[in-house]
Amino acid sequence: MAGGLLLEQLLNGLQFGLMLFLLSAGLTLVLGVMDVVNLAHGSLYMLGAYVAATVAGATGSFWAGVAAGVVATAAVGLGVEATVLRRVYARDHLTQVLATFALILVFNEGARMVWGPQALLLSVPPELSRPVAILPNLTYSAYRLVVLGVGVGLAALLFLVIHRTRLGMWVRAGASNRAMARALGVPIRRVFALVFALSAALSAVAGALLGPILAVQVGMGEEILILAFVVIVIGGIGSVKGSLVGALLVGVVDTAGRAFLPSLFAQLMSPEAASNLGPALASVLIYLLMAVVLFVRPQGLFPVRA
Amino acid sequence: MKRTALCALLLGVVLSLVPWQARSQARTLRIGFVSTLSGGGAALGVDVLDGFNLALRHLGNRLGGLPVEVLTADDQQNPEVARSAVERLIRRDRADLLTGIIFSNVLLAVGDLVFGSGIFYISPNAGPSEYAGEQCNLHFINVAWQNDNLHEAMGHYAQLKRYETAFILAPNYPAGRDALTGFKRFYKGQVVSEVYTRLGQLDYSAEIAQIRAARPRAVYAFYPGAMGVNFIKQYAEAGLMQQVPLLLPGFSADADVIRAVGKAMVGVYNSSHWALELFNPINRRFVEDFRRTYNRIPALYASQGYDAALAMDHGLRAVGGDLSRKAEFRNAILSGFDSTRGRVRFNRNGYPIQNYYLRQVVESANGEVVNRLVGTIFRNHGDAYVSRCRLR
Numbered sequence: 001m002a003g004g005l006l007l008e009q010l011l012n013g014l015q016f017g018l019m020l021f022l023l024s025a026g027l028t029l030v031l032g033v034m035d036v037v038n039l040a041h042g043s044l045y046m047l048g049a050y051v052a053a054t055v056a057g058a059t060g061s062f063w064a065g066v067a068a069g070v071v072a073t074a075a076v077g078l079g080v081e082a083t084v085l086r087r088v089y090a091r092d093h094l095t096q097v098l099a100t101f102a103l104i105l106v107f108n109e110g111a112r113m114v115w116g117p118q119a120l121l122l123s124v125p126p127e128l129s130r131p132v133a134i135l136p137n138l139t140y141s142a143y144r145l146v147v148l149g150v151g152v153g154l155a156a157l158l159f160l161v162i163h164r165t166r167l168g169m170w171v172r173a174g175a176s177n178r179a180m181a182r183a184l185g186v187p188i189r190r191v192f193a194l195v196f197a198l199s200a201a202l203s204a205v206a207g208a209l210l211g212p213i214l215a216v217q218v219g220m221g222e223e224i225l226i227l228a229f230v231v232i233v234i235g236g237i238g239s240v241k242g243s244l245v246g247a248l249l250v251g252v253v254d255t256a257g258r259a260f261l262p263s264l265f266a267q268l269m270s271p272e273a274a275s276n277l278g279p280a281l282a283s284v285l286i287y288l289l290m291a292v293v294l295f296v297r298p299q300g301l302f303p304v305r306a
Numbered sequence: 307m308k309r310t311a312l313c314a315l316l317l318g319v320v321l322s323l324v325p326w327q328a329r330s331q332a333r334t335l336r337i338g339f340v341s342t343l344s345g346g347g348a349a350l351g352v353d354v355l356d357g358f359n360l361a362l363r364h365l366g367n368r369l370g371g372l373p374v375e376v377l378t379a380d381d382q383q384n385p386e387v388a389r390s391a392v393e394r395l396i397r398r399d400r401a402d403l404l405t406g407i408i409f410s411n412v413l414l415a416v417g418d419l420v421f422g423s424g425i426f427y428i429s430p431n432a433g434p435s436e437y438a439g440e441q442c443n444l445h446f447i448n449v450a451w452q453n454d455n456l457h458e459a460m461g462h463y464a465q466l467k468r469y470e471t472a473f474i475l476a477p478n479y480p481a482g483r484d485a486l487t488g489f490k491r492f493y494k495g496q497v498v499s500e501v502y503t504r505l506g507q508l509d510y511s512a513e514i515a516q517i518r519a520a521r522p523r524a525v526y527a528f529y530p531g532a533m534g535v536n537f538i539k540q541y542a543e544a545g546l547m548q549q550v551p552l553l554l555p556g557f558s559a560d561a562d563v564i565r566a567v568g569k570a571m572v573g574v575y576n577s578s579h580w581a582l583e584l585f586n587p588i589n590r591r592f593v594e595d596f597r598r599t600y601n602r603i604p605a606l607y608a609s610q611g612y613d614a615a616l617a618m619d620h621g622l623r624a625v626g627g628d629l630s631r632k633a634e635f636r637n638a639i640l641s642g643f644d645s646t647r648g649r650v651r652f653n654r655n656g657y658p659i660q661n662y663y664l665r666q667v668v669e670s671a672n673g674e675v676v677n678r679l680v681g682t683i684f685r686n687h688g689d690a691y692v693s694r695c696r697l698r
Contacts, residue, residue, distance in 0.1 A: 005519035012511040117344035117380075118352065119532055121566055124543065131545030141543045144511065213540070214508040215532045217345060259512040262501065279478045279502045 004138045009259045010252065015144050017251020018151025022206040023224060024231040024243040025158060026199020032175040032238020032304055034192050036085055037093050039100040041203055041228065042221025043107035048073040048204025049211040049220065050115055053122035062125035066208040070201050077200025081193050089192070104222065111218050122211035147209050154205065155244060162240055171195060175238040175304050230286055234293045236300025245301055250286050257285035335372040335627070337618075338401035340391050340416075342408045343380040346506055346532030349562040350408045350607050351380075354430045356600050357611030358405070360592065361619075369615065370622020377401060383408075383506075385415030392416045396423045402629055403428060405614050408530075408607075410434040410453060410481035411505070421445045426635065430614035431607060435484050438655050439691035444632065447639055447656040449617045450610040451579050452689035453481045454488030456555040459577035459662035459683040460526060461492035464553055469524040471496045473517050473550075475537075476528040478502035485528035485555065491690060498522050508536045514544045526553045534558035535566040542570035551575075556677075559667060560605035564675050572675060574667045580609045580647050581663055581679040588616075589646040603676060613645040620644075655695035659688045 023045060030038045048069040056065025084103065088096045123129075124143045131139040162168035170191045173181035182188050207220075214220065231250050235242025262278030269277070293301065339358065341351035355378065367374055377399055381388035388407065395401040396419070404420055405428045407413045413432040420427045421443045429448040437443060438452050464472060472495055476482035486500055498520050501513055517525055525546075529537045534557070541552060547570065556578030564571055582593055582603070592612050596604040617639050624638030625631040640652040651659050662684040665677040 002519070005515055008515040008518070009512060012515060015511075016509065112344070118348045119346060124539075129543055131543060139545045141511075141540070143543065213536070215346060215536065217532070219345060255512045258503070259516055263499070263516075275500060275502060279504065283504050 004135065007135070008138065008140065009255055011140060011144070011148065012259075013252035013255035014248060015148045015151065015251070016255060017248035018148060018155065019206045019210050020224075020227055020231055020251055021155060021244050021247035022151065022202045024228040024235070024247055025155075025240050026202045027225075027228050028232040028235065028238055028240065028243045029171065029175070029195050030199050031232065033171055033178075033195050034085075034089065034174075035178065036089065037096045037100065038085075038199075039097060039225070040080070040103035040107065041199070042223075042225035043104050044073050044077055044200045044221075045203040045207040045224065046111060046216075046218070046221040047076060047107065047207070048200075049122065049207035049216045050111055050120065052204075052208035053120040053211055053216045054115070056122060057120075062123070062212075065122070066205070069208040070204045073204035073207075074197045074201040077197045078193060080200075081196040085196065086192075107221075108218050117218065119215045119217035122208075122216050124212045143212065147213075150205070150209060154202070158202075158240060167191070167194065227286070230290050232300075234290055234300060236302040236304060238304035239300070239302040242300055242302030242304075249289065253289050254282075254286050257282040261285070333372060333627075335369055335374050335403070335622075336399060336401045337369075337374060337376045338392070338395035338399065338404040339376050339378045339406040340381050340388055340395065340404065341378070341406035342383045342412070343378070345383050346508070347383045347408055347530065349605075350431065350531050351406070353562060353605050353607035354406060354408065354611035354614075357592075357596065357604065357608035357613075358430070358615050359611075360596055360599060360608075361612040361615030364591070364595070365615065365619055369619045370625075370627045372622065372627045378406075381407065381412055383412065385412050388412045388416050389419060392419050396420070396425060401425065403618060405430055405618075407432050409479070410484070411479045413437075414480060417441075417443070417446070424632075426629070426632075428614050428617055428639075430610040432481065433657060434480050435487075435689075435691050436480070438657050438689050439694035440696075442655040442691075442695035442697050444636060444697060447617065447636065447652070449613045449639075449645070449650075449658065450606075451660075452657045452691070453484035454491065454690060455662060455687065456557065456577045456579065457485045457488035457526075457528060458492050458687070458690075459664075460553050460555055461489035462683055463575065463577065463664060464489075464493045464524055464526065465495065467524075469495055469522075469551075471498045471522045472524045472526055473497075473499050473501075473520050473522040474526045475501040475503065475513060477505040477507070477533060479505045482528060488690075489526055489528075493526075495523075506533065508532065510537045510540050514540055514546065517546065517550065518544070522550060524551050524553055528555050528558060530557040531562070534563045538563065538567050538571060538574075542567070556580075556606050556665065559665075560607070560677065561603040562605045562607070564667060564677075565602070569669065569675055571667045572669050575680070576665050576667070576677070577683060578606050578663055578665055578677075579658075579660055580606050581665055582677060583679050584647060586644075586646075586648045588644055588648075592646050603674075609646040613647075613650075616645055617643055653688050653692045653695075654698045655689070655692045656697075657689050657692070659686050661685050662687055 027041050051072045052065040052069030055068035056062050128143040132142045134140050170186045231246040235246030261282045265274035265278045343351045379391035408431045410432040433448040433452045476485045554576040559576035620643035621635045621639040625635045642651040664680045668678045
């Protein structure tokens with residue numbers, strides 16, 4: 001059974017990590033290619049979840065909700081890029097932080113006005129709400145398996161786009177040397193708009209898929225945005241590969257910490273001390289991981305710029 | 307020029323009228339209602355507020371004969387936000403009474419502020435062990451329960467059912483620790499694992515995998531609000547509902563959670579100090595009017611909000627609306643008032659002595675999923691901390 005527990009926790013960690021990847025891939029591209037610190041990335045994630053929950057509630061189809069969430073969020077992303085971000089590309093990071101932080105407030109209050117302060121309900125589609133046996137003696141939530149599959153599929157697709165298409169080439173060129181890419185005739189303005197729409201769409205996928213596992217509520221974006229920043233710092237800013245490795249590391253370490261640290265401590269010290277220290281340490285474990293990575297490799301695991 | 311003079315004259319007349327009118331009215335009682343009205347705990351705060359407002363309507367918008375103004379503030383489940391809201395209500399708005407807080411960590415962060423200002427806090431929910439024992443306070447009365455109570459009842463039930471092993475979980479905050487302490491006070495079987503998760507955590511996959519591996523005979527989980535919705539949904543989706551019985555306090559198994567989880571909860575046993583079908587006229591009127599007014603089934607939190615208003619009304623009547631007669635106000639409430647649970651009495655620490663019931667989630671004939679009263683677990687049950695309270 002110990003093997004089964006390990007496997008189940010590994011699946012949990014990977015599933016969480018892949019969703020973090022969808023969120024951090026967009027964030028790292030926007031920061032690496034466009035050199036914009038986009039704090040409002042979490043708001044796009046929230047918007048994706050809200051639209052998905054609304055459309056799923058109205059049509060009764062979860063997947064129609066996901067599709068609507070992705071399309072609507074990509075469109076809003078394009079609008080935000082054209083109206084707000086385009087004006088701050090040339091400014092310093094502090095101005096960008098101010099502008100995108102203002103966007104967070106606008107999106108949060110907007111969501112409160114449109115959907116109300118209480119959490120929305122987004123349910124797992126009924127055909128996926130039962131457990132499936134993945135090994136004799138080990139059942140796992142069907143929905144989480146699908147989330148895992150979608151995460152793997154999108155990660156593969158993203159790698160194909162980045163490494164095998166002209167757009168991907170432009171993106172990589174922009175990430176490693178923006179001035180040179182512009183000098184060589186890369187249509188920077190169009191690339192920026194596309195990258196931003198893509199990152200918005202990816203975060204909406206994460207928001208819609210995590211909606212039934214977490215909760216669709218105001219402020220859901222900020223909570224997970226912190227983790228996404230941890231991921232891109234670990235992975236190296238601008239590197240999609242880095243954000244994949246970083247996201248999986250954070251997902252697995254966070255799950256393992258919650259699952260195994262308290263019982264490990266319980267064997268080492270008194271139950272009182274263990275029940276105090278275990279949960280506390282488990283919640284800071286990923287930040288410890290980030291500190292260690294930064295100490296060993298200050299540029300992150302996969303630095304893009306030489 | 308003439309017109310300006312006329313305007314000034316009219317303005318002067320109007321201004322001189324305003325204070326005169328205000329003086330002629332009876333004094334208005336200001337109630338500061340600080341509660342969690344957004345985020346994962348919003349369902350609780352909204353239920354308490356709706357219950358409180360319903361009671362005010364039933365009382366003709368008067369408490370102890372005085373007209374009432376309710377000043378609401380959302381604490382966002384954040385102790386810092388709550389502190390500034392309470393500070394504002396006390397100093398700027400000059401509130402006469404405070405109530406509404408849902409989460410114990412929030413209450414513990416504002417307690418010194420409230421008690422220091424000499425205002426009564428009538429708690430409709432949070433009942434931390436701290437304020438039941440050494441730190442009990444003249445200005446604090448909880449009309450609902452002490453945090454441990456519902457968990458004690460469920461621990462006693464688990465003991466009666468002779469579950470040999472139990473896996474117990476709660477969020478890592480004062481009421482979470484009170485909860486599992488309460489459960490263990492009456493459950494004498496083996497606790498195979500005692501897990502504290504981050505307050506507000508919504509993905510319980512890691513904990514559910516641990517439960518599956520530990521193979522306990524029963525699981526006890528205290529998760530209020532959105533945490534409970536997610537834990538129970540995920541417990542069911544993992545296929546554990548049929549394998550290991552899930553025992554819950556009423557906080558994790560009332561209307562707010564049932565609405566979100568649905569039929570997956572049918573069959574679950576839980577404990578409560580209140581039930582929909584408690585047979586007394588106050589409760590019948592409360593349940594019927596609540597359903598009609600808000601178009602949903604009230605959860606226990608709503609009954610607590612309703613009772614908080616009834617307690618205030620009872621106390622204020624005894625002192626003729628004069629809150630400076632503190633001891634009389636307090637004693638009037640502590641010696642008992644008629645609530646949605648019938649007559650409820652209190653210990654000297656301001657916490658109730660009452661019955662605790664066993665309920666089961668069932669699907670009724672018309673397809674509604676509701677809690678049904680099954681039996682009584684404790685009669686006239688107090689709390690474990692009162693002996694350490696030095697009041698009176």
